[in-house]
Amino acid sequence: MLPDLEPEALVVLLERMIVARRFEEELIELAGDRDIGHFHVYIGQESTGIPALSLLEQGDLSFTNHRNHGHLIARGAEPGPMYAEILGRATGYCRGKGGTLHLASAEHGFPTTSSVTSGCIPLAVGAGLGLQRLGSDRVSVCLVGDGALEEGAWHESANIAAMERLPVVFLCENNSLEALGQRAGEYPSSTMAASDLTELASVFGIESVAIDGLDTRAAHQTMTEAVHRARSGGGPTFIEARTVRWPGNRPIWPELATGKTDLSMAWDASLIRPEHAIWHREQDGLLGFVRELLDSGCVTSDAALGLDKRATERVREGLAFALDSPYPEPEEALEHVFAPRGD
Ligand SMILES: Cc1ncc(C[n+]2csc(CCOP(=O)(O)OP(=O)(O)O)c2C)c(N)n1
Ligand SMILES: [Mg+2]
Structure with a gap:
């Protein structure tokens, strides 16, 4: 049981985790039918980003990268304008000019996103x-x-954040632990001389902690402490969340390797097939969170299925909205691209 969260708040977290999962499962399916360009998915990391980011408040800023979909959903962004952005439509959060790699929404606390x-x-x-x-x-x-x-940008920025005691929280999602590397045909993520990533922050005197990325409680608790430290002038924190790479993220193009998630596997282990059994039993943070909420009596299996149905409908409605939306007019190409000159 998550100590400082009411049952209602836990259910909100679960619903956001399900929305994030269904959003990307639909996206991968869509990419099988039509060319939507390259994209990355957050599947397998929801148990870190959703509890960590959901506790941010209005005015808090967040800066994400190429694996941003789950981060935006964590802070309340809607599937419709997100899909529209990914598909380059005028109704997207960046009017179709950012795409998946630069998906940002200032109203949800993401002023700009960089996939560099x-x-x-x-x-x-x-x-x-x-x-x-x-x-x-x-x-x-x-x-x-x-x-x-x-x-190099990390080292310069970390130094400044530490020297100036800036109100910054670095949340590093380390998904390299399970990676087999380039020779096995997997996407390279990092090759570090440091044996422990937290050392790359603690060397600057930054408060550093490593957590299990599958542990929703740890992500929420550690982020709560880090945000409190930042708000009260205590300076930056570095959190390394050690996450398991989802099998569908091993190739360079995401694949629905483990199929569409069946939440019933959380309470009925007989539904788990031998293929990817370890993923479904131990490594899927979403199924793990459902199990935790069932055990603590926060949700019933029927309630979880009800949330899933609602989330799936929301996601599908969002996709239909995006597919129905127009592309931006060519005359708009240079609008909202450059900051206006202040005279
Ligand atoms: C400066 C730069 N070099 C290379 C790339 C190509 N690239 C896209 S994602 C990625 C891996 C990034 O690894 P990590 O930050 O660990 O994120 P992950 O994809 O593992 O979540 C690379 C090298 C890039 N986007 N920007
Ligand atoms: Mg990585």
Whole structure:
């Protein structure tokens, strides 16, 4: 049981985790039918980002990367304009000019998104500096993968964040632990000399902690402490969430390797087939969270299925809205691209 969360709040977390999962399962299916360009999915990391980001408040800023879909859903973004953005439609959050790789929504606390690996780090630190200088108690959250820490931008930004005691939380989702590497045909993520990623932050004197990315409670609790530290002038925190790479994320193009998630597997183990059994039994944070909520009596299996039905309908309605939406007019190509000159 998550100690400081009411049952209603836990159900909201579960619903967001299901929406994030269904959103991307539909997306992968769509990509099988039509060419929508390259994209990355957050499947398998929901148990980190959803509890961590859902606790942010209005005015808190977050800067994410190429694996952003779950992060936006965590902060309340809607499937319709997200799909529209991915499909380049005028009704997307960035009017179709950002696509999946630069999917951002200022109204949900994502001013801009960079898929340049590590690009969001200086953006988040700069925003933290701005918030501090303005005397605000808002925080800036930097969402990166382990690969981003290979870049020089990490070291410069971490140094400044530490020296200035900036209100920044670095949430690094390390999905390299299970990766078999390039020779096995997998996507390379990071190759580090450091044996422990937290050392890359603690060397600057930044408070650093590693958590199990499948542990929803740990993600929520650690983020709560980090945000409190940032809001009260205690400076930055680095959280490394050790996550398991979803089998469908092993090839460069996402595949529905484990099929569409059947939530019933959480309470009926006889539905788990031998293929990917370890994933379904132990490594899927969504199924794990359902089990946790069932055990603590927060939801029943019927209630979980009801949430799933609602989430799936919401996602499908969003996709229909996006597919029905127009492309931007060619005359709009240069609108909202450059900041207006202040005279
Ligand atoms: C500067 C730069 N180099 C290379 C790439 C190509 N690229 C896209 S995702 C990725 C891996 C990033 O790894 P990580 O930050 O750990 O994120 P993950 O995909 O593992 O979640 C790379 C190298 C890029 N986007 N930007
Ligand atoms: Mg990675």
